[in-house]
Amino acid sequence: MLATFDLPGHVIGIIIDSDLTEQVLDEVILEIKARFDQYDKVNVYLELEKDHDIGFNALFKGIKFKYSNADLFGKIAIVTDSSWFQNAVNVSDIFLNVEVRTYDVKDRLDGLQWISI
Numbered sequence: 001m002l003a004t005f006d007l008p009g010h011v012i013g014i015i016i017d018s019d020l021t022e023q024v025l026d027e028v029i030l031e032i033k034a035r036f037d038q039y040d041k042v043n044v045y046l047e048l049e050k051d052h053d054i055g056f057n058a059l060f061k062g063i064k065f066k067y068s069n070a071d072l073f074g075k076i077a078i079v080t081d082s083s084w085f086q087n088a089v090n091v092s093d094i095f096l097n098v099e100v101r102t103y104d105v106k107d108r109l110d111g112l113q114w115i116s117i
Contacts, residue, residue, distance in 0.1 A: 002027045007116050010035070010074065013045040020054045025061055032069075041074035045115045048080040050105055059088060066096065075099045077111040 002024060005013040012035050014028055028046070035042040048054065066073070076098060078089050086102040103111040 002031075004031055007043075007045070007112070010039040010041060011043040011045065011116055013047075013112070013115075015047045015049065016052065017049045019052050020048055020058050022055060022058045022061055025058045025065075028062075029065055032065075036069070036072050040072075042072060043075045043077075043115050044073065045077045045111060046079065047105070047108060047111075048078075048082065048085070050081055054080075054082060054085045059085070063088075066098070070096050070098050073098045075101075075115055077101055077103060077115040079103045079105055079108050079111045081105050 003015045003017070005015075007013055012031060014031060016024060016028070018024060032042065032044060066076070078086065078100065080086060080102070081104055089100060089102055101111065101114060
């Protein structure tokens with residue numbers, strides 16, 4: 001299941017409380033694209049709740065989406081306890097001109113604060 005919440009207008013918060021599959025990622029992408037229509041730059045807070053997996057295909061689809069829309073992102077905060085997902089995100093963002101930070105779930109408030117500025 002996917003839940004969204006609003007922070008300042010240009011920031012979208014998304015919490016996923018299921019495995020991150022391609023179908024779930026499609027919902028995430030639709031939410032983000034709706035913000036692209038409203039703002040020049042969008043900040044995204046994405047949290048994957050504990051004990052949920054990330055599908056390999058979903059990971060690559062997300063990376064592709066990020067790269068193809070990099071000029072529309074301001075900052076991205078990824079919150080998860082999955083260390084391999086955090087590492088994959090950090091490696092994939094080396095060549096992006098987008099500020100991306102990863103946080104453990106216990107540090108979600110730090111991520112919310114950073115993404116809201």
